[in-house]
Amino acid sequence: MIDTELDEELKRSSASGRTLLRIFAQAIPHSRTVTGMVVAVAVVSILDSYYSMIRREILDQYIAAGNHAVLAPAMWRYGATILVQAVGVLAFIYLVGVLGERIQYDLRRRMFDHLQELSFSYYDRTAVGWLMARVTSDTERISQLVTWGLLDVAWGVVNIATSLTFMAIINWRLALVVVAVLPLLFLVAIRFSELILAEFRRVRRFNSMITASYNENITGVRVVKALCREDANLLEFAHLTGQMHDSSYQAARLSALFLPAVQVISALAAAAVIALSGWQTRVAGLTIGDMQAFMHLIGSMLWPVQDLARVYAEMQHAVASAERVFSLIDSPPEVHDLDGASDPGTIRGDVDFEQVGFYYDANKPVLSDFTLHVRAGETIALVGPTGGGKSTIVNLLCRFYEPRRGTIRFNGRDYTELSLHAIQSRLGVVLQTPHLFSGTLRENIRYGRLSATDEEVESAATTVGADEFIRKMDKGYDSPVGEGGQLLSVGQKQLISLARAILAQPELLIMDEATSSVDTLTEALIQKGMETLLRGRTSFVVAHRLSTIKRADRILFIDGGRIVEEGNHAELLRQRGRYYHLYTQQFRRELERERDELGTGALASEAPLQD
C-alpha cells in the first residue's frame, strides 16, 4: 500500500494550483491567527537584520568616529530589540503550533464525520489502513504546509528582502553582487532538496519492506526452524538491509553536501564583496562597520534560502496528501435519506422483498428478482454456500446497501421512504465476528441502548448468561475489554454482543451466526441467549448450527441469488435436495467435533460406568 502511494506521488510532477488554494483555504477560519503569525515572524525577521545595523553604528560612530554619546542609546536599542524579538518568537511559535494542531483537528473531525455517513460500498473498496493513513499522516502533512510552510516562506521572503534592503542602504553596488548570486543559490538549493526528498522516499520504502520481513519471519518462525531456512533467510534479509543502507547513505551524503554547497556559493559572494571593498572604500566611503554588517547579512541569508527550497520540494507531497484527503471528504454517500424521509415510530410488521435485484459489480448480479414475504414475528433461517447471497440479503435488510431494482417494504412502506435512523435505531444486529470497542464491559453492552441504567445492562447480561463470567472478573462490569475486546475469549465476546443486542430491544433482529467453535459450556449459554433474543421478534438468521436452523419457522436455502429450497426442517429433509445434503454433512461434523471435544479424557473416566 505504501508503495502505490509513493508511486502515485512520484508520477505527480507539478503541484495542482486548485488543490493548493484549497489547502490554504483551511486557514481561512483562523485568519486572525494566520495574520498574527505572519506579522510576528516578519517582525522577528526584520529585527534579525537590524542587529547588524546596530553593530555597524557602534563600529562606525562609536569606535571609528569616537562619538561617545552613541553607545548607550545603541545598547538600549539592542536590548529592546532582543526583548521584542523574544516576544515575536514566542508569539509565532505558539500561534503556528496551535494553528497546526487546530487545522489537523478540523480536518480529522471533518473526515471522521464524513466517514460516519459514507456507504458500505465505499468501505468495501477502501482498506482500513488506507483510511487511517488519511486521517493521521495526511492531515499532518497538510497542516505542515499551511503553518510551517507558510511561516518559512514569510520568514524567508522578509528576511531576504530586509537583508537586501539594508545591504542596498549600506552600499548598492555591493548589494548588486549579492543579487547576482541569489538565483544560483536558489537553483542549487531546490535541486538538492528534490534529490534528498526522492532518496528519503526510497528509504521509507525499504524500511517498510524490512518491517514486513521481520513480521513474517517472527510469525512464521516455527516453519523457518522446521525447514532450516535460517541461513537463506539471513542472506535475503542482508540483501534488503544492504539496499536500505545504500539508500540511507546516499540520502545522508546529499544532505551533507547541501549546506556546504550553499555555503560555498555565498562565500563566493562574500569574497567578491571583500575584493571590491577597496574600490568601494575609495569611491563610496565604505566603512569598517559597513563591511562587518555586509558579511553578517550575507551569512544570515543562507538559512532562508535553504528553507524556501525545502518548502518548495515538500509542497508537491502535501498536495498529493491533500488530494487524497479531499477526495475522501468529497465522495458522496450512496445510501442517504431521501427528501421527506420520515420516522414512522416503529418498523414492526411484515417484511417484503419485491423482485429485488442487487449487484456490487454490474457484470455479476448477486440477487435478481428476489421475492420474499415474511410475517411479523417469524424467524427465518438463511442457509446455503458462501457467496450464494445470504450476506447480501442481510446487508439490504439493514439498508447498508439499497436494492438496485425492486423494493423492500417494512410494514407495507418502501423502506427508502423512511430515514436511515428510523430503521437502524430499531435493528438488532449480531455479527459473525463480534466487534467490541475499547472500554469496559458495561460500556460495550450499553452500546445497544445508551440510556440504559446499570440495572438494565446487568439484566441484559444475565439474560444471555454473561453475568456469571463478568462478576468473576476483577472489576466486574467495569473490567476493560482491551483493544478490539482482546482481553476476552471468542465465546465471551459473542455473549457480550448478544447482551448488547438484547439491550437494544430491537424490532427486527438480524443475526449472522458465528462459525468459530467455543467450549461446550459457553456454547450452551450462547444458544440460550439466542433463543431469548429470537423469541417473538421478526428475525433473519444466517445460520450455521443445526439447533438454530431447526428452531427457525422457515428455512431458506439460498444459492446463486435465488431461493433454491424453502420450508421447515422436516419438509426440506423430505425433499432430499440441497438442504438434505447440507444437513447430513453438518450433522456428522457437529457430532465429530463433540467427540473430539469430549476427547478421551471425559470418555476414559466415564468408561467404567458404561461398560
Add this chain to the structure above:
Amino acid sequence: MSTTDRTLSSAEYDLSRAVHPNRLIGLWRLSAGFRWPYLAATLSLALSATGRAAASLSLRYLVDTVLAESRFGVELARVVLAFFGAALLEAAFSYFSGIWAAHTGEGVARRLRNYLYDHIQRLSFAYHDHAQTGDLIERCSSDVDSVRRLYADQAIGIGRIVSLFIINMAALLRLNVPLAWLASAVLAPLFAVSVFFFRRVSSAYQAYQAQEARLSTVLQENLTGVRVVRAFARQDYEREKFDRENWAKFQRGRRLWTMHALYWPLSDALCGLQMLLCVWIGALRVVDGTITPGAYVAYSALVIGLVWPMRNLGRLIVNMSTGLVSYDRVREIMQQPREPLLEGDVAPSGPLRGALVFDDVSFHYQSGHEAISNVSFECAPSQTIALLGSTGSGKTTLANLLPRFHDYDSGHVLLDGVELKRYPRRYLRQQIGIVEQEPFLFSRTIRENITYGAGRPVTMEEVEAAARTAAIDHEIRCFPNGYETMLGERGITLSGGQKQRVAVARTLLKNPRILILDDSTSSVDAETEALIRSALDRLLVGRTTFIIAHRVQSLMNADLILVFDRGRVVQRGTHAELMTQPGPYRQIYDLQVRIESELEQELRFVRGSTSD
C-alpha cells in the same frame, strides 16, 4: 551481490559481545569497526569549525591591515583568498563529517538489523511461545532507528558542540583572554534552561504521542466496526467519542507548543544578551585601546559561533536519553540465548532410517505444568503412528520433541539407536517434515513457497511434479500467474485446504525421512477433503509418520495407535487390537458409528411423519 558480500564480512563481528550491563560500554562495543569513521567525522567537524574561525580571523586582518591602512593591493588579494580558502575548508570538512557520520550510523544500524533478524530466528521455542510479535518488531525497527540516530546525530552532535566550543574558545583566547571568558558567561544559564525545558518538552511530547495512539484506536475501532456502528445507529455517539479524543489531542498539542514557545525565545534572549554584552564591552575595549577594531570585528563573529550551537544542547541531551532507552530495549532481545543448531556429537552423513524408541520420556513446560509423562513405545522405519486424544492431551508436544523444538527432561529417545539429544538440531530438522492443520505460507510466489524448504536448487519440473502429487497443480494453473502468483498481503489468499496441499508439496520436495502431520480437515467440503486425504496418503509412503489423528481412516491404517490423556498414553495397539478391548478407543469408535445411526434415525422419523 556486492552488497551481500559486504554484509557477510561486516557480520563477522559477533554482536553478542555488545551486550553489557553498562550502556555506554555496550554502545562502545556496538560501534566496533566504525570507530575510525566516527573519529574522522568528529575531527572533520573540528577542522570545519577551524575553517569558520579562520574566516572570522581573516576579517580582523581585513579591518586592521587593509581597510584601516588602505592597503588595497596584495594585502587585499591575500584576505580574499584566505577568506574563500577558509570557507572552502569549512565546507569540505563539514561534508566529510556528514558522510562519515552517516557511514558510522548506517553501518552500525545495518549490522544491528541483520544481527537481530538472525538472532530472533535462532531463539528457542520457549522464547517464541511467549513473544509478542508487535513488540518485537517495534524494537527491531523504531528502536534500532533511535540507536542509529544515537551514532549518526547525537554522538556527532556532541562532538560538534564540543569542538566548536574548543576551537572558537581557542580563537577567542588568542584575541583577548578576559573577553573570551566574558563570551562564555551565558553558557551555564543556557545549559540550565535547556535541560529544564527539554525535560518538560519531552514529557509533553510523550503525552501528545500517547493521545495520538488513543485517537488512532478510536478511529480504527470505528472503521473496523462500521457495521456495528451503523446497525445501532450510533454515528452521533461515535462522533462525540472521536471528538473528545481529537480535542484532547489538540489540547496536548497546544501544551507542547506552549513549552516550545517558552523555551526558544528564552534561549534566544539569553544568547542575544550574551551578544549585547560582548558588543558593549568589546566596543569599550576598542575605544580604551585594549584591542584593535579588527579584533573587535573578529570577536563578534566568533561569539556567534560559540553561543548559538549551545542552544541545541538541551534537545541533544533529551534525544540521547531516548536513544539509550532504545538501546536497552534492543539489548533485551540480544540477551536471550540462542538455540544451538549445530551442537551434537553425532553427524550421520546420509539420511536417517527412522527407527524410534521412546523410553519413559517426560517433559515439562517452563510454566511448570507437565506436558507428557512416562511415554514409552517403539516403531520401525516407515511405520505410521497415530496419536489420538483431546486438545492439550500431549499429542502435539510429543511430536515437537522429535525435531528438538523442545528437549525432553527425562527418559530416552533413541533414533536409529542413538540418543536424540546427540543429533544436531539442524540435521534432525532436515530429516523431519511437518504438515500443520493451518500451515504458514510466506508472502512470496507459490513456486517459492513450494521450494522454500528444499535447501537446494529445484527445477520447475520437480515443483510441478510435487504439486501434482499434492493434488494442487490444477488449481495453481487456474490462477492468472500460475506458479508465479503472489501469496499473502500483496497477492491472493488461499483457502485452508489449498494451503495444506501447498504445504504437502513443500514437504515432498524436502523429502524428509520422518513425517509429522496433522490430518485435520475440519473446514473444507467433501470433495476437497478427498483431495487432501489422497495427497496426504501419497506423502507418507516410505516414511516414518506421526499422525495427529482426527479421522477414522488414519487410525485404521496406522501400525500403532497411541491414545493420550493428560500427557499419558492410556491405550495402545492397532485398530484391530483396540477394538477387542473395552476402553476409550472403542468409545470413540462407537460414537463415530452412532453418529451414522442417529442420522439414520432422524431421517426415518421425518419419513415417518410424512406418512402421517
